[in-house]
Amino acid sequence: MGKEKTHINIIVIGHVDLGKSTITGHLIYKCGGIDKRTIEKFEKEAAEMGSVPQVPR
Template sequence: DKTHLNVVVIGHVDSGKSTTTGHLIYQCGGIDKRTIEKFEKEAAELGKGSFKYAWVLDKLKAERERGIT
């Protein structure tokens, strides 16, 4: 049985909110290494290699292509 925690992340545009949140989810075991590696490869193909953790939260192709989360 896992404890649930609600978290609110606020900040300016392009301040790294999605990247930080995605990295936290990964570090806490909410997403596996293979998935992160897949996101890293896909992001690199679009010239957005640093977006691998942000993509944990991005579900739409349009969000990923535009780099807006």
């Protein structure tokens, strides 16, 4: 059998434009919820659209 992952629910509250989505996405990435290949794909798509990701690594 494969490794079973524990599911948790997280609520992020804050004012508009304070980076809630950015920090949540970065947390998911750092915890291994998104693989590096997927992140690179999204970074490439963002660059093609003229959007620059501002997520610290």
